[in-house]
Amino acid sequence: MLHQNDSYILTRVNILASQLIDLNHWQAVVDTDLETLQTRYHFDASSASSQDIEKLLIDQALSDFQLLFRPFSGLQRDMLNYAVHWYELANLKVLIRGKFTGMSESTIHRELIDLGQFAVLPLSRLLETDDPYEMLRLLEKTAYSNIVKQARTIFEEEGQNLFALDSAIDRHFFSGLMQRVRFLPLGDQQQLTTVLGTMMDRLNLLWLIRYRFTYRLSPAKSYYLLATTGKKLHAGNLMQLARVETVEELIEQLPAPLSQLLSQADSLTEIENRMEHYTLSATRTLLQYSTSGITRVFCYVLLRESEIHLLQSIIKGKMLAFDEALIHQAIGMKK
Amino acid sequence: MLGTPLPLEHLSLVMLDIDVPIASDLLASMEVIHLIESQQDEILGDFPGKAYQSAYRRLDKHLKKISPYLDRRVVVERRAAPVALDELDRADKRAQSLWKRVSSYEEKIRAAREKIQHHKQLSNSLTQFENLDFDLGWLSADNPFLKFLVGTVPHAELSQLERALSLANTVIEPFQKSQEHDYIFVATEKEHQQDTEEILKAANFYELTIPPELHSHPEKIKADIQHQLKKNQGLIDQYSEALHQLIQSQHEEICEIIAILNMASPFATVASNLTGKGQLVLLEGWVAASRKQEIDKQLGLKLCNPYLLTFRPPSIDEMSRVPSLQKHARLLSPFQRLVEQFGVPRYGEIDPTKLFAFSYTLMFGMMFGDIGHGASIILIGILFRKKIVGLQTFAGFAGLSSILFGTLYGSVFGYEDIIHPLWMSPMEAPTQMLLIALAWGVSFLMIVNLLSIVNLLALNKRAEAYFGGNGVAGLIFYWGGIYGAYQYVANQQFALVEMVGLLLPLSVILYHQWQTLEGRMAEKILITVIEGIEKVINRLSSTLSFLRVAAFSLNHVALAAAIFTLAGMMDNTGYNITLLLGNLFIIVLEGGIVAIQCLRLEYYEGFSRFFSGKGERFTPLKIETH
Numbered sequence: 001m002l003h004q005n006d007s008y009i010l011t012r013v014n015i016l017a018s019q020l021i022d023l024n025h026w027q028a029v030v031d032t033d034l035e036t037l038q039t040r041y042h043f044d045a046s047s048a049s050s051q052d053i054e055k056l057l058i059d060q061a062l063s064d065f066q067l068l069f070r071p072f073s074g075l076q077r078d079m080l081n082y083a084v085h086w087y088e089l090a091n092l093k094v095l096i097r098g099k100f101t102g103m104s105e106s107t108i109h110r111e112l113i114d115l116g117q118f119a120v121l122p123l124s125r126l127l128e129t130d131d132p133y134e135m136l137r138l139l140e141k142t143a144y145s146n147i148v149k150q151a152r153t154i155f156e157e158e159g160q161n162l163f164a165l166d167s168a169i170d171r172h173f174f175s176g177l178m179q180r181v182r183f184l185p186l187g188d189q190q191q192l193t194t195v196l197g198t199m200m201d202r203l204n205l206l207w208l209i210r211y212r213f214t215y216r217l218s219p220a221k222s223y224y225l226l227a228t229t230g231k232k233l234h235a236g237n238l239m240q241l242a243r244v245e246t247v248e249e250l251i252e253q254l255p256a257p258l259s260q261l262l263s264q265a266d267s268l269t270e271i272e273n274r275m276e277h278y279t280l281s282a283t284r285t286l287l288q289y290s291t292s293g294i295t296r297v298f299c300y301v302l303l304r305e306s307e308i309h310l311l312q313s314i315i316k317g318k319m320l321a322f323d324e325a326l327i328h329q330a331i332g333m334k335k
Numbered sequence: 336m337l338g339t340p341l342p343l344e345h346l347s348l349v350m351l352d353i354d355v356p357i358a359s360d361l362l363a364s365m366e367v368i369h370l371i372e373s374q375q376d377e378i379l380g381d382f383p384g385k386a387y388q389s390a391y392r393r394l395d396k397h398l399k400k401i402s403p404y405l406d407r408r409v410v411v412e413r414r415a416a417p418v419a420l421d422e423l424d425r426a427d428k429r430a431q432s433l434w435k436r437v438s439s440y441e442e443k444i445r446a447a448r449e450k451i452q453h454h455k456q457l458s459n460s461l462t463q464f465e466n467l468d469f470d471l472g473w474l475s476a477d478n479p480f481l482k483f484l485v486g487t488v489p490h491a492e493l494s495q496l497e498r499a500l501s502l503a504n505t506v507i508e509p510f511q512k513s514q515e516h517d518y519i520f521v522a523t524e525k526e527h528q529q530d531t532e533e534i535l536k537a538a539n540f541y542e543l544t545i546p547p548e549l550h551s552h553p554e555k556i557k558a559d560i561q562h563q564l565k566k567n568q569g570l571i572d573q574y575s576e577a578l579h580q581l582i583q584s585q586h587e588e589i590c591e592i593i594a595i596l597n598m599a600s601p602f603a604t605v606a607s608n609l610t611g612k613g614q615l616v617l618l619e620g621w622v623a624a625s626r627k628q629e630i631d632k633q634l635g636l637k638l639c640n641p642y643l644l645t646f647r648p649p650s651i652d653e654m655s656r657v658p659s660l661q662k663h664a665r666l667l668s669p670f671q672r673l674v675e676q677f678g679v680p681r682y683g684e685i686d687p688t689k690l691f692a693f694s695y696t697l698m699f700g701m702m703f704g705d706i707g708h709g710a711s712i713i714l715i716g717i718l719f720r721k722k723i724v725g726l727q728t729f730a731g732f733a734g735l736s737s738i739l740f741g742t743l744y745g746s747v748f749g750y751e752d753i754i755h756p757l758w759m760s761p762m763e764a765p766t767q768m769l770l771i772a773l774a775w776g777v778s779f780l781m782i783v784n785l786l787s788i789v790n791l792l793a794l795n796k797r798a799e800a801y802f803g804g805n806g807v808a809g810l811i812f813y814w815g816g817i818y819g820a821y822q823y824v825a826n827q828q829f830a831l832v833e834m835v836g837l838l839l840p841l842s843v844i845l846y847h848q849w850q851t852l853e854g855r856m857a858e859k860i861l862i863t864v865i866e867g868i869e870k871v872i873n874r875l876s877s878t879l880s881f882l883r884v885a886a887f888s889l890n891h892v893a894l895a896a897a898i899f900t901l902a903g904m905m906d907n908t909g910y911n912i913t914l915l916l917g918n919l920f921i922i923v924l925e926g927g928i929v930a931i932q933c934l935r936l937e938y939y940e941g942f943s944r945f946f947s948g949k950g951e952r953f954t955p956l957k958i959e960t961h
Contacts, residue, residue, distance in 0.1 A: 128396050130434065133442050146489060149539050164537050175491060218530045224499035224537065235498055242502055 009071050009293035013300050016064055017287055020303055023280060026310065030327055034318045041311070050316040051110060057308045058087060058113050064304070066117070068297050076188070076294050079180040083301055084118045089169055091115070091123055092144065097162060099132045100155050147172060163215070167207070167225040174200065174227040184294065191286065191295040197231025198282045199302065201258070202275040204233055208241060209250065209268060219243045232258055247271075273332030280306060339685055339793070340659035342624040343369075343953070345649060348634070350642040352616045355384065355609065356417035356602045359618075359956070361637050363601030366955040367630060368620040369658045373610040384606025384616075390423045391603035394596055397430035401589065404437060404582045411594045411960070418599040426595045433585055440578040447570040454563045456487055457543050460511060460518050461557065482528045484535070486542040487516035496538045503527040503534070516541075600959035621658055621953070622646070649682065651795055657682035660953035667692055669725030677938055678948015683793040685786050687946055692732070694779065694941075695933050700736025701772075702887035703929045704761075705895075707748030709737025711922050733930070744888070748918055749895025761888040768885040776881025777817060780874075780940065784810045787945035802847035804870055805944050812840035813874055844870060877940050884936075887929055894921055 021029060029037075038045055041060075043053050062084070069080045091112050098108035105127055112123060121142055129135040132155050140148045147168045154165055174196075181192045204226045211222035219242040229235050232255050244250045251262045251271075261278055265271045280303065287299035310331045317327035346368060350358060362368045418426075488496060490512075497507050504524050511518035519540075523531040535542075582589075610617050622630060627646050634644060649657045659682050663671050670692040680686045700709075716730025741747065745756025761768045788807060791800035800806045815836030823829045845867050852859045898917030902910045942948065 130397075130431065130438065134438050137441060137445060146491075146539065150537060153536060168537065171495075218503065220499045220501075220503035220505075220527070220530055221534050221537075223502055224495060224534045239498055239502060 006293045009068070010296060012068055012071070013287075013293070013296045016068065017296075017300055017303075020300075021307055021310075023277070023284070026331060029311070030314055030324060030331070034315070037315055037318070041315075043315075045315075045319055050312065050319065053315055054308070054312045055113055057311060061304045061308060062087075062116060062118060065301060068300065072294065072297075075180070075183050079177070079184060079192075080294065080297060080301070081118060082177060082180055083298060084115070085120060085173065086305070087113050088115055088119060088121055088123075089173055092121060092169060093166055095123070095126055095135070096151060096165065099129070099135050100162070144169070144172065164225065167227075170203075171225075171227045178228050188292045188294050191290050191292045192298060194231060195283060195286055195295060195299055195302070197229075198279050200227060200230030201233045202230075202279045203227060204230055204238060205254075205258070205275060206268075206272055208238065209247060209271065212242065212244075212250075213247055214268070269329070269332070276306070276332055338689070340661050340680055340682055340950075340953075343621045343649065343657055343660060343682065344624045344627060344646045345653075346618075346620050346622045346630070347645045347647075348618045348642060349644075350616055350618070350638065351640045352611065352614050354638050354640050354642065355605065355616050355618070356419070357637050358634065358642075359601035359605040360417045360598070360958075361633055362630070363604075363956045363958045365626075365630070365633065366957045367622050367626050368956050369622075369660075369953045370605060370608045370618075370620040370956055371656075372608050373617050373619045384602065384609050387420050387423065387599075388603050388606040390420060390427055391596070391599050391606075394423060394427040394430055394592070394599070397427065397434045398589075398593060398596060400434050401430065401437060401582075404578065405586070405589065406579075406582070407586055409590055409593060411590055411597060413594070413598070413958075416598075417602065418595050422595065423599050426592045429588065430592050433581075433589070436581060437578060440574045440581070444571050444574045444578075447567045447574070450567045451564055451571075453541060453543075454560050454567070456513070456516070456541065458557070458560045458564075459513065460485075460543060461560070478525075480525055482523050482525055482531075484521040484523075484532075484540075484542055485519070486521070486535075486540050487513070487518055488535075488538050488540050489515060490517055492538040493517050493519070496534065499534055500531060503530050505531050518543075597958055597960055601956055604956055604959075620956075621649075623660055624648075654683055654794060655681060655949075656951075658953040659684075659686075659950040661686055661688070663688055666728055669729040670695065672725060673934070674942075675952075677942050678946065679950040679952045681794070681947055681950035684790045684947065684950065685793075685945070687786070687942060690782070690786075691937055691941075695937055696732045696736045698775075698884055698933045698936065699733045699929060700738075700740040701775075701884055702933070703733075703737050703891055703926060704740025704744045704888060705746045705748065705891065706738050706741035706754075707746075708918070708922050708926070709734040709739075709741055711918075712737060712926060715922075740888075744892075746892070746895070748914075749892075749898060749921070751892070751895075760892065761885070762892045765885070765889055768888055769882055772881050772883075772885035773878065775884060776878050776940075779881065779936075780813065780877055780944075781810065783941050783944045784813060790945055790947075798847065802843050804844050804848075808840045808843040808847070809870075812837065812844060812870070815840055816871075816874060841867060841870065880936065880940055883932055887925075887932065891921070891925060894925060 032040075034045055041053075041057065043056050048056070065080075065084060069077060072080060094111045095108060097103075098111070108127060112127070121144070122138070126135055126138055129138060133152075136148050136152055136155070139145065139151070147165065150168055151165055154162065178196065181189055181196065184192065207226055208222055211217045211225055212219070217225075223239055223242040226238055229238065233241070237255060241250050241253060244253060247268075251259060251265065253259075254262065258278075261274055262271055265274060283299045283302050287296050287303065290296050290299065313330045314327055317330060322330075348358065493507075493509065500507055500521070500523070504527055506522045508520040508522075509517045510520055521531065521535070605618060608618065608620075624646075631644060634642065659680050661671065661680070667688055671688045673695075674680075674686075674688050674691055703709075711734075712730050713734035716727040716734065720727035742754070743756060743758040744760050745751060745754050746760065747753045751760055751762075759767075784805060787805040788800050788810070791797075791803070791806060796803075802808045804812075815833070819829060819833040819837050822833050845863050848866050849859060849863050852862055854862075895917075898913065898921070902913035902917065905913055
């Protein structure tokens with residue numbers, strides 16, 4: 001039975017969800033000219049950079065999230081706020097990369113996203129540090145202290161790939177998210193685990209393919225860099241998949257329905273697109289039918305995030321006057 | 336009596352770029368100008384002073400990092416001349432170099448702390464190793480096929496690490512747990528050694544080098560660890576002392592740099608508001624009209640090169656953007672702060688501080704009239720004057736008003752028979768008290784309505800001032816309502832005159848409302864009808880809201896009576912304790928509630944009707960003191 005508060009949340013999320021772009025309507029967005037997109041999303045293509053537009057889209061999304069999170073309190077609110085830290089991790093990665101490679105403060109600043117009230121990291125203080133050591137000392141005092149030792153080693157032993165650090169940050173985030181989900185009421189927990197599991201399956205599979213077949217890492221290292229286990233891909237599956245030597249063999253060994261979904265996928269981009277489509281469809285279904293308010297809100301957050309990426313790709317493509325086929329490829333759609 | 340914010344004029348100063356630091360310094364020391372971003376940026380597109388501003392920010396940033404290390408009072412002497420950009424740059428380089436040295440000591444201290452942590456972990460694990468029935472020398476001996484490692488990993492990493500390393504034919508055996516870490520033993524094949532070591536590093540593995548002679552000479556190992564701990568602690572002390580010495584030796588230089596930063600602050604602040612073209616720079620802002628001549632004279636004395644200084648009053652269009660400069664006696668400052676909690680008056684709008692101070696004090700006394708309680712409030716204000724800024728004055732006003740009304744009511748700490756009331760006790764004539772409160776409410780709302788009309792006219796909203804709900808039509812509607820109610824109650828009459836007095840102004844208000852609405856006809860009708868009903872209910876409820884002024888004065892007497900009744904049921908000691916606690920209860924709880932209720936009446940029945948509070952405070956450019 002729904003509480004009064006739940007009914008309010010469901011109504012709120014349904015209103016916002018109705019404004020999301022449907023999977024079948026992306027073609028229409030690609031066909032829309034830049035002027036119409038400018039009016040619809042309130043930006044000025046002549047003066048704004050692609051980063052500015054991304055910031056603007058994220059800013060709009062954050063104010064919607066704020067509205068959606070308001071009725072929640074306690075552990076539920078904490079879990080949702082934590083989920084939005086995903087954007088802050090992007091900031092953290094930009095900051096670490098920038099500081100390690102000696103980028104100027106203003107260049108790094110341009111790439112950062114202002115999270116407003118969702119911000120937890122002291123970004124401006126981290127940005128103002130004079131050298132990486134000072135930044136790492138400051139970072140040690142934040143919730144991300146556990147990645148500092150690794151970050152220091154990476155900085156001191158030049159040549160190590162920064163993606164290991166990115167992976168450590170992501171793993172830290174997902175384990176924190178799972179931990180928060182475990183504290184929620186059982187009904188919410190089960191439904192949220194399903195969404196998170198589907199999302200993790202996609203990320204783990206893509207990361208695994210990238211580590212094993214693009215970066216040529218060993219099975220052990222590739223497996224270690226993966227995040228918590230997902231819905232279909234459990235620890236055992238992932239360990240087994242890490243051992244295989246070709247992408248085709250990996251796809252064959254995937255559990256159903258992933259093996260059928262990815263059969264005859266001929267490139268990483270193709271795998272990425274099919275997995276993205278699969279995850280988004282599953283998330284949309286849960287957004288529509290889940291009985292848990294927090295699950296619907298979380299699904300909305302995920303879908304909105306994906307929408308921002310797709311929109312940004314389309315707008316960027318149009319600003320650079322790219323061919324439509326190229327834009328379709330970038331957003332993973334066949335014309 | 337009420338007054339508006341002080342009249343301001345727009346200042347426009349066109350000068351040569353070399354004169355900007357001098358002009359900024361002068362205007363900052365006079366604290367006369369509220370800077371604004373130039374509206375002329377289309378003509379004068381360049382932004383001079385950007386380099387200066389970024390140099391200032393860099394220096395400020397470095398000094399902020401150094402300042403926590405300062406342990407002596409910083410004495411900053413005021414410099415006579417403005418700071419040039421190259422001097423600011425040089426000061427920043429000095430501050431940066433000093434911060435680098437401080438930071439390097441901090442890094443060394445951190446590294447030493449990490450080593451101490453490591454040796455403490457090693458020391459903790461020694462007991463475990465001592466008890467192992469195992470030749471530890473074998474672990475460090477060179478083995479052709481296997482590599483052994485012992486160390487710690489964070490708890491969160493263990494399970495993922497175990498599974499990952501099993502893919503590299505590596506075995507992990509945890510043998511001890513601490514609060515944050517697992518102590519693990521790792522055995523790997525030589526061919527997987529590099530892979531294993533890389534994964535362990537990513538998992539924050541901390542290797543513990545176990546000396547082979549642990550079994551044969553455990554005391555020596557323990558002594559060695561103790562030596563390492565002491566050595567690293569010594570290093571920490573040494574670096575901390577060196578850091579302290581460094582700051583001490585650089586104290587004067589730091590003071591000098593702070594002086595440079597302080598003096599650079601006016602130009603750095605001005606720089607973000609400047610526009611220019613070539614060597615020509617434009618500075619704009621608002622200044623008090625009364626200080627125009629003084630500014631003109633001082634600029635004439637200080638600037639050597641030609642400049643163009645113009646003043647003009649604000650235009651109608653820019654009224655909403657003009658800041659508000661208020662000047663009040665110090666006694667009114669706590670009331671001004673409470674007004675600002677609601678908002679800053681817009682330029683031209685009536686500043687309600689004096690009205691607020693008067694009406695608040697009056698209502699508080701009327702609701703909480705008691706000589707003893709009023710005196711106690713004054714005493715509380717004196718006792719806590721250092722804890723809360725302005726409390727003494729505020730409590731002084733409220734307490735004096737309580738004493739005044741206490742004298743009128745004849746009440747001292749709830750006793751109604753110690754002194755004879757100069758007027759009457761509220762309980763003796765509750766109906767009269769309610770009528771007085773009602774009359775006060777009507778007067779208050781009428782004053783508020785008049786103020787609203789004045790404000791609307793000042794903001795050039797003439798239609799709203801004449802025909803709006805808070806304009807002339809609103810005032811006539813209220814008068815009509817009061818007259819109608821009086822006729823009905825006093826003479827049981829509500830005839831045509833009363834009807835017209837009420838409905839005619841209401842129709843004007845609703846027609847005006849209709850004119851401003853957009854949308855479909857049905858929508859407009861619905862909104863107008865609802866607005867009409869709301870207007871009537873709102874005026875009625877606002878008037879009745881003031882009945883609380885009488886209700887609280889009655890409540891005050893009733894509470895005191897209740898405490899006396901309770902106390903009367905006790906013995907002598909109980910009687911005194913109950914009276915003491917009861918009076919304390921009245922002062923703290925009832926006093927607090929009355930204070931909040933008065934504030935509520937002021938904010939919601941008063942301010943919200945005439946005072947937008949959307950103004951911007953006049954913030955003068957001044958020399959910052961770091």
